[in-house]
Structure formats: C-alpha cells, structure tokens
Amino acid sequence: MAKRVATPNISLGSIQFLPSAARVKGHPPVEEWIGPFQFALWCQRASPWWIGDLLLAGDAHFGEEFSQACEGLVSGDMLQRYESIARRVPPENRRESLSWSAHAAVARLRHPEQRKMLAAAEKNGWSSEVLRKKVQAMVQSSSR
Numbered sequence: 460m461a462k463r464v465a466t467p468n469i470s471l472g473s474i475q476f477l478p479s480a481a482r483v484k485g486h487p488p489v490e491e492w493i494g495p496f497q498f499a500l501w502c503q504r505a506s507p508w509w510i511g512d513l514l515l516a517g518d519a520h521f522g523e524e525f526s527q528a529c530e531g532l533v534s535g536d537m538l539q540r541y542e543s544i545a546r547r548v549p550p551e552n553r554r555e556s557l558s559w560s561a562h563a564a565v566a567r568l569r570h571p572e573q574r575k576m577l578a579a580a581e582k583n584g585w586s587s588e589v590l591r592k593k594v595q596a597m598v599q600s601s602s603r
Contacts, residue, residue: 510541
C-alpha cells in the first residue's frame with residue numbers, strides 16, 4: 460500500500476494546484492492565467508530531473524534510510540529510471556529546450572557524445588523518438 464503524503468497547498472494568483480486538478484477562483488483576466496500556465500508546463504518538464512537529482516542526493520546523504528523512506532511513494536521501477544537518467548546525464552549536459560525523454564535517449568553515451576547528440580537534436584528539432592533512433596544507429600555503427 461502506498462504511503463500517504465501530505466498534499467501541498469500551492470496557489471498562484473487565483474489558481475490553486477491540486478494533485479489531480481487546477482482550480483480557478485473567480486473569473487480572472489487572461490493575463491492572470493499565463494504565469495500559472497507557464498509554471499505548470501515548467502513543472503511538467505522539470506519534475507523528472509528534480510526527482511532524479513533528489514534521489515541521488517538523498518541516497519548520498521542518507522543511504523538506505525532514504526531508500527526506505529521513499530518506498531511506496533511511487534513505483535520502484537520509475538524511481539530507478541529517474542535516478543539512472545539523472546546520474547548518467549549530468550546537469551551540465553542537460554538542455555532546457557529538450558524533453559526528459561530526449562535525455563534518456565542519450566543516457567548510455569559518453570558525456571561528449573551526449574552533448575553532441577543533444578545539440579544536434581536541439582538544432583534540428585528532432586523528437587525524442589528520432590533522437591533515440593539516431594543514438595541507436597550510432598551505437599550500432601561504433602560496435603562494428
């Protein structure tokens with residue numbers, strides 16, 4: 460059974476963010492929607508990194524105690540995936556404009572190749588799926 464976690468109280472202006480909804484109080488003008496909307500999009504893109512980096516730091520600081528505290532909060536497989544990608548793709552290689560999935564596609568590469576492929580994906584507008592296929596082809600050709 461999953462552990463019960465206290466629900467944070469996050470509001471930006473007249474918009475309240477809940478675990479499975481956003482509630483709007485009153486009838487705010489469109490200008491008041493833009494900031495909270497951008498915040499929600501930013502959280503969606505940043506949260507896998509936050510989770511992975513917090514797992515790495517928590518493991519380093521607390522060891523097994525931290526792992527036990529995290530049990531049941533989310534699937535172990537998902538936690539391992541977040542932590543693995545965060546460990547293998549260091550912050551200096553990450554590109555804000557690319558999705559977490561794009562970074563997952565390059566995680567098995569050495570750091571210089573990660574930077575090269577992420578830069579190419581950013582420059583050429585590749586989706587994470589296109590990038591994954593290009594990385595796969597690169598790995599296959601270098602193993603021959």
